[in-house]
Amino acid sequence: MKLLSGKLLLLEPNLLSQLQPALKVLHQLLTQQIKPTDRYGFDDASIRALLPPFPTGLDIEAIQQTVEPDLTFLEDLDSIDITQDKQLKKSSAARYAAKKVVKDSARTAGREFLDLPNYWLPDFLEAWKGDGSFQSGWGVLSIYRRNPKHTELAQISEL
Structure with missing residues (x-):
């Protein structure tokens, strides 16, 4: 996460300032400074309750291009x-x-x-925006995004 934030700081400092509150929460989740209330970890709703609201006008495409390996x-x-x-x-x-x-x-x-470095930030941002969900347990954050492949295959087979 340090390499990622360093690259954003150098290339897109205004975007990093919009992401800092969420990155702080993620750091606390991944280092287990925030403890879950049950043994299964954090579900999507509890992670979203910890995260600040999604910043309006955040340019995910610019971030994606900046952190692309x-x-x-x-x-x-x-x-x-x-x-x-x-x-x-x-x-x-x-x-x-x-x-x-x-x-x-x-x-x-x-x-x-x-x-x-892992290329996870664009998927995190899309899920945080509302196009996906989260789960966290034992210091591991899982990001789930919809894969349209099966839906598209089903629509093609109907034709």
Whole structure:
């Protein structure tokens, strides 16, 4: 959450100021400073009671663009092209080296991908706005959003 708020502070400080009260409540929920009244944690209504009202005029699209992760490192995976040279094409050492370079590059990209911060804020904002629900227990916040896939499939099959 610190990396996310730091990025928002640098790029969109006015949007961060609108989100600060809600982020403070989320921090208290996730660090379990606020204790639930029952053993099942917090349901949607109790989380919404803790959150301030949704700010009017909050630009979710701008926040989404600001916190969107940069995935360009996935486009430039290393490889060795051995198809142009007939001698290299026949060499088992060259084929092995080409496979090894691709494998190492994919492994590095995978590690970088796992190191990306979670992209949860736009879903949280949409749910907070009213297009979803929350649940929290044991320091974990779950955000539920409607997936229109099944509704669209049912409508298509009716035609």
